Amino acid sequence: MASKIKSRIRFCLAAVCVGLIWCVFLPWVAEFKVVEERLKFLDDRGIDPSAMYYTELDAMDAILDRIEGHK
Numbered sequence: 001m002a003s004k005i006k007s008r009i010r011f012c013l014a015a016v017c018v019g020l021i022w023c024v025f026l027p028w029v030a031e032f033k034v035v036e037e038r039l040k041f042l043d044d045r046g047i048d049p050s051a052m053y054y055t056e057l058d059a060m061d062a063i064l065d066r067i068e069g070h071k
Helices: 002-030 033-044 056-067
Strands: none
Touching: 002 033
16 A cells, blocks of 8 residues: 555655646757757757757758758
8 A cells, every 4th residue: 555655745746747837847958049040940940859869860960951942
């Protein structure tokens, strides 16, 4: 019985931590100038950053440079 309570408390603490990261820390980071500039850069080109995979990030700069060169 005590182990079930401990498990529930751990789960609740983990959920609170995830909630704090999602609702407090990440919005705070998004306000950094460099992050705002990057998000605006992607938005201006119609790129959804949430649809980018980690394997594409290094290649993305070269792709964007190539696209801009054709404009």
